Structure formats: C-alpha cells, structure tokens
Amino acid sequence: MAFTTENLRTSIVRIKDRIGPIGDEMNALDGRLGDGDLGVTLVNGFRNMSEATEAMPEDLGMALFHAAKAMTAVSGSSFGTLMATALMAAGKNVKGQKEVEWVEVAQLLQSAQDAMIARGGAKLGDKTVLDSLAAIIAEVRDEDSPDALLNKAASAAREARDSFKDKPNKIGRARVYADKSIGLEDPGMAAIVRLLEALHP
Amino acid sequence: MAFTTENLRTSIVRIKDRIGPIGDEMNALDGRLGDGDLGVTLVNGFRNMSEATEAMPEDLGMALFHAAKAMTAVSGSSFGTLMATALMAAGKNVKGQKEVEWVEVAQLLQSAQDAMIARGGAKLGDKTVLDSLAAIIAEVRDEDSPDALLNKAASAAREARDSFKDKPNKIGRARVYADKSIGLEDPGMAAIVRLLEALHP
C-alpha cells in the first residue's frame, strides 16, 4: 500500500468536514497578535480543495497541483500561500507518479519545507509552521505504516507547538510584538496539530 | 460751532480709550449666534482709526476717508466693512468742507445709511445696525446742539435695540438661527448704544 490521489481526496474531505471548530479556534489564536484570519483561510482553503477533489487526476503530482491551485484562491494570507507552495512543491516532486511509498512521505514533506523556506524567507527556529514540519519530518523518517506515521506526526506537532510556546515569534505579523508573543502558541503551529488530529479516521 | 476734523479726532480717541470692556461685551453677544468677532472688530478698528487721527487733514471729507481706510484694514467682518462704507459715504458727502453744521449731521448719517443698505443688501426691519441708524436719524433731525444731539441719539439707539430684541434676525450670520435670535439683542445694535455712551465727555 502507498499514498495515492484517493488518500489525498479522503484526507481533504475529512478535514473539511471537521474544520468548523478548528477555524474558530485559529481565528481567535491569530487574533491575539495577528489579524485573526488564519481560521478563515483554513475553512475556505479546505472548502476549495474539497471542491477540487471531484476532478482530481490519478497522477498524484497533478492532484497535488490541483489542490495547490485551489488553495491559492482563498486569500492572500501567509498560511494559505505557504500551504499552496508546499502542495505545489510536493506535486512537482512526484509528477507522473500514481503513488508514493509511505516511507517516502518524509521526503515529500522535506521538499515542501524547502519550498516554504524559499518562499517565506523564515528560518527554522522563528516559531512558525516550519518548526512543526521539521519536528514531524524528524519523527516520521523511515516510518512505513500510515497509522503510525499519523500518530507520530501529531505528537511531534504537539511537542513542537508546546516547546516553542515560550519563545518569541521572529517573523510574520507577530514579529513586531515579539515580546508579547512569548507564552502564546504560534497559530500556524497550533493549526498543524489540529489538522493532523482531524485526519484521524 | 460745527462738526470738524478736530471733533472727529476727539471722538475716535475717546472711544478708543474706552473700548476695552465694550469689546468684551460685544464678542460675547456676537458669540451667541454669530462668530463672536464683533468686539475684536471694534477694538482693532478704533485702534487703527486712532492711529490715523495723527495725520488727519483739515478737510473733513478727507478725514472721514482716512478713518474709512483705517477701518477697512481690521478684518473682513460685516460690521467693520459697513462702518468703513458709512465713513466713506459721509466723506464723499462733505469732501472739500472743513466743517458741517450740527443740524446737518442727520443728513450725513442718512448718506451713510444709504450706502450701508446698498453695500450690505439688508432692509430696514431686518434687526441690524441699520434700524439703530434709522431711529437715530429720525430723532436728531433739526437738532443743532451737540450735547442734545448725542443724548437723543443714545436714547434712540437704546430704544431701537430694546424694541427689536424680541424680533428675529433676518440677515447676516444670525439669520440661519432666526428663531433662536428672538429675545436676544442684536450685537450690532447693542454696539451702537455702547459707542454713543462712550462718546459722552
């Protein structure tokens, strides 16, 4: 068994069905230092992607492209753009393939992370979604069972979120309030936790 | 004895010396419905005119012109402009003369009033300084003693002010508050009373 367009479809639809309360939580979190639109971005993004699932091709690379395109249309917020960037990078990586071994997912995430760094200009340690990704990648490397992969990713994301809580934000809107951001969860890192939790069947 | 440049000089300087409290009172009165600048206009106007007295020619007409010119420089307020207009009209009337019989003063005031009507576009009955002038002219006609003339003028001005108090203002800034102006003395009419009172030796 391996990761296919069908998995992508199911994942998107599953999150879409569960995104309501996550959206509210993320708007509130983002509103404390940022502009409070992270939840809106997620809700609209998953709605758009789930509409796009209907016409998704079997080519996993192209399917990821479709998801990326759907994500670009939600808003100009950073998280949406970074997610679109990640999906596009992953898509490029597996273009022409119908599936990806589970053990290769970490590599896919790595390519996504690289693109996000290139796009957003943030560094590891800046207290962003990048730090969640880094923790996840480290944890799921060499994992070949989808269930274990998901569990490990979720707990890595939780740990990352919590361990960065008392550090200052060094990029994005929250940067200008760096001091005030100490003690607050980064909204993007918190979002990753909730999205992974929502992926549980 | 008759009215000469010397009388004009003395009158201006006398009022100038007594204008302080009148100015405050008129600012307050004008401020209730207008823009509160009537006192400033009077204070500056008599200051300018009293400076002009030093170089006033014996030709009474030219002397009145000088006073008019001094008055034009105070501000753009209606009362100042109308006073300048009045002085100019009176000056034209007696150009070339060194004196005017006291009994002709009413005529001089009449020429001033005509010019003020032409300039300001107000009618008798609009509750303005014109109504004071009308009352004064009616009262001092045929009067040939300067003291009696002044006394009669002052009491006519007081009566005019009081009898118009309960009518509405029909022109100028106060017009737009016509209803509110009922029961309030017109500042211009009140000013005439105080100026005549100040003329008393």
Place this chain on the structure above:
Amino acid sequence: MKKLINKPENYVDEVLQGMAAAHPETYAIGGATGRMLHRPQPVAQKVGVVSGGGFGHIPVFGGYIGDGLLDACAIGDVFASPDMNPMLESIQFASTGKGVLCIVGNYGGDRMNFDMACEMAAMEDITAVKVVVADDVAAAPPEESEKRRGVAGFVYVTKIAGAAAAAGYDLIQTQNVAQKAADNIRSIGVALTSCTVPQAGKPTFDIADDEIEIGMGIHGEPGVGRSKLTSVDTIADQMIDRLLTDKPVNSGDRVAILVNGLGATPVEELYLMMRRAKARLADLGAELAHIRVGNYATSMEMAGASITLMHLDDELECLLNAGADCPFWRN
C-alpha cells in the same frame, strides 16, 4: 484638537508659506500684510481673474491660482473674510489693462469687501466686476436663491472664468460666461464630523456619532436637519433628489459632476458616492461629460462630502476641458 500645527495665530501665514515653498513656480505671497497669494508673474494681455475668501478650504480659494485659473487671491483668516485691502491688491496685481473679474462666494463679508475693493479699484481706473457663486441648494429655497452660500461650485466657476480669460474673452464676456456657469451649478453637502478652527481650539459644532447633517455649510451652518447615518447609497440619493428638484436633469443633458471631500473623508468613500450618483444620473439618460472625485473644496478636517452638478452647453464644456494647471487641477 488633534492637529499638526504650530501656534494657532500663525496657522494661516505658515500654511501659505508651505504652499509657496512646495510650489514656488505657482504661488507667491504678496500684499502689505502677506495675505495676497498670486502667480509669480502677472500674465499680460488678458482679463484678470481673482478671488478671495476665508481660509481653511484649500484648494479653495488660493489653491486654484495657475494657468487658465486664478491670477491672484485674497486670503482671510480661518472661516473669515479677508478685509478689503488684499482684495484690492489682488485686483491690482491681476490688472493688465483689460479689467478684472472677481469670483466671490456668497457670504456677506466677502461680497461687501469685494464691492468696496472694486470701488477702490475704479478710483485707480481699474475696471473690476464681480460674479457671485451661490450654489448651495440647502441654504435657501429656489425663490431666495440669492441667499444661497457659495460652496464647491466655486471650482467650476473659477475653471470656466480662468479658461475664458485665457482664451481671450473680454471682461464682459468673461463675466457673462462665469455667470452662466454659476447659474447652472447646484451643490449639496453632507457633514459627518466637525472641524476645529485653530484659534477657537474646540469643534465648531457637535454632532452625534450616528448622525449626519445634509446640507450643512462648510463653516458648520445649519443644513436641512440632522438624520441618522445610513448607507452611502441612501445618502447620495437624498442629495441627488434635492439637486434634481432644484434643477431637473433630462435625458440627453450633458452634465459635469464633482464629488468632493470636505477634508477628512477617504477618497474610497467619495468613489462610493460617485458610483451611486452616476447610476442615478445614467437612469435619467444624462451624459456625465466631466467627472471629478477628490478634495476640491474642504473645511479642514471636517468629514463629509458634497455633490456638485453643472449643466453644460457647448461653450461651458469646451471651457471646462480647456488647458489649466495648478497643483489641484490640471487639464
């Protein structure tokens, strides 16, 4: 009073200095008391066009000095008429032998002082005549239109008169076409917040947070009464209705429209008002032949807007589109 100013008593003169500093090719300060703004050089061989009035309405009045516009302007204190002297100085500056037209807002002090200045000019053998702008339909009913205040319509009258003078019209022709423009202009404003006269130090009038006043004058003179702040479409409709009642617009008419900000209203909101106004006039089959949106006649930091319509004929349209150049208006 939250203003970026120095001493209130120096406000007017320092702003004039700023204008001359920013645009030395357009504005120069002159006159015995520094209250005459004028072009750096008079333009020979044309009718002079001048104006004057209270301060605090930039670009009205002096801002419109420039090619195809005014030659000089008398500057009063905030919301107060200049005295006669800078008016006379303006006339003298603009006079090159062909006479001078004075464009005057319909305020008692402005009118009387310009009358006096014209008389004084006559003593120096300068022919100076007046056109009075009285475009505010909210200030008085049509029967008493001579009691109407001059507001943003000044801009059109100035543009028309300036273009006529530049085109070689003589004094009577210039006065006549300026008068024709004035006769064809109607304005109405709406105020949302007051401004503060610097030397007064407190707002000119009070208005509640959810209230507007349609027809309020640019110095805070009462309009047609207070009402609740509703949508811009509703407000624009009320304003347009008043304008149309006063002077109907018919199918095929060519009309110029100015949606003007009073100073503190963002241009975004002016565009919303324009959007509605254009739709209303298009419904009537009128052609908006000339459109302007922006702060063309202000009351310092007053929030609000006005709509001005000028009914056009070929002559007015041609003069409206003729070349003109100042920092606030260019064709």
Place this chain on the structure above:
Amino acid sequence: MKKLINKPENYVDEVLQGMAAAHPETYAIGGATGRMLHRPQPVAQKVGVVSGGGFGHIPVFGGYIGDGLLDACAIGDVFASPDMNPMLESIQFASTGKGVLCIVGNYGGDRMNFDMACEMAAMEDITAVKVVVADDVAAAPPEESEKRRGVAGFVYVTKIAGAAAAAGYDLIQTQNVAQKAADNIRSIGVALTSCTVPQAGKPTFDIADDEIEIGMGIHGEPGVGRSKLTSVDTIADQMIDRLLTDKPVNSGDRVAILVNGLGATPVEELYLMMRRAKARLADLGAELAHIRVGNYATSMEMAGASITLMHLDDELECLLNAGADCPFWRN
C-alpha cells in the same frame, strides 16, 4: 464607525466600481473575481508594470494605473494581500512579450503571492520579475532593512518604473532602475488617529487624544513609540532626523520629497509639514528638485502624515519628471 459606505462586505468591490465609473478612460475591472484593475487596453511593445496589495490605501496601489505608470494591479481585501490569482491575471494582462515588472510592498503575503504568480507566469512563458519596496525606516534598523515595510515610497518606485517602461527600457533595465529608486527612498510616518476596517467595525488601534505615534505602519503596526502631540515643527524635525540618520543628505544633493497625508489630515497641515521639511533640507544645502504634497498613499480615514525622500541622480530625476497621467498623478 462613521463611514459613508454600504455593506462592509461589498466595500472593496463597490469602491472599484466607483473608480471605474468616475474614470472609465483609465480604469477597467477585470479578472475572474473582479479583483484585477487594469487599463482599458494594454499598451503594446513595452515592459509591463504591475502591482498589487491590500486595499484601503488609494491611490496606492491601483490608483496609479495610467500612462507612464502601472498597467494593471491586483486588489486585495482591506489591509490584506490579494491572493495569487489576480496577481497572475495582472501579469498576463500587462504582458506584451517584453516581460513584466511587479512592484511589491514588503509584506509577507504580498511578496509570497507575487513570487508564486511569477512562477505561474513562467509556466506560460511570461518573464515576470519583482522589485520590493521597503522604505519605512521606523520598521527596522538599517542592518535589517529587508524587514522594512513598504509605504509611500511605492509612489516613486511606480513612477520611475512606469516611466522607464514607457521610455523603452527592457525588463532588466526597468527592474534595475526601479531597484535603484527603491534603494534611494526613505520614509517615515506619524499617526494621530486610527482608521476602521469596514468589516471589523471598530478602530484598528487605540491612541489617546494627546498622543501620536511616530513610525506607525499604515495598518497600525507599532512604530518607534508613543509620544505627546507637540507642534508640527517638532514632529517634522523628529521625522526628518530619523530619515537623515538613515541616509544622510549632503550639500548639493538633489532630493525629491513627498509629504503625504494618510487620509483624514487636511492638506493645510501637510503644507505646514512641508514648510518645515523644506527649511531643514535647505539648511543642509540640498536642492528639493521635486516636491509633492497631498494624499498619495493613505490608510482610509487615518489621520497623520508621512515624509518620503528619494535621493536623485540624473536618470531618476529625468524619469520622475517624464510624462505620466492618472487621476492622482500627472506630469
């Protein structure tokens, strides 16, 4: 919230409709979601110049569409970056085979989305490159100048790039001269009052009646701290000092200066600021070769002002003075 608007959710689109209604010869609305503003017709045979960014800053960004300026612009929601799609549409519209320059304010979303749009454009064989405007000296120290926000300096970069493209510069040349402009621009602002995002319905930030914030960003981002409202001369001095510390002005330097209103500040006060700024720069022996005063980059009804300096060389000065035409800027 005292605004002349209709439904907050329609605010952006209705303002765009108003702009297109007022200036149909300049602005047209396009794009799949109506969020691309563009010239009525593309101009063949030149480098395309586009921009995009959050709404509420008119004339920034889309207002500067016009001859010698922008060809198209992506329009976001109030204070929020447009998504990638109208940016891509703008690039596509402006592309006539010579490449497209994107002028981008230094905000995360704007930058990332334009990067993505450029990549997407490349897939269609359109070469699109970026210049980032980051002129706000208050946002970060010189060592971290890449973290500075783009504010009113955008206007100059747009003017320079638009003029270069119109003059026949190729893409690299256009990008280089726009970058040179950006490198030579410094801005700083001062805020007196907040604005209100229509959909938020309450002021973006609180500020006391006697307080100002020097260096506050155009969305209310913190500046260099609150202080008491003093005289405009004192405030202008503080602003000029910061600009000069960042990039000195020397005797003989030629400099362009823009004193810009944030939306609700009367032009009278901007002239007071200009008066002081010019005196300060004249003291240094600098030549103010180009001066503008007005609302060129706003934050809706925010009260306040900014000062922008651009150090000129012959090329920049020539391009700055080259012909350009939109409702908000004309040479």
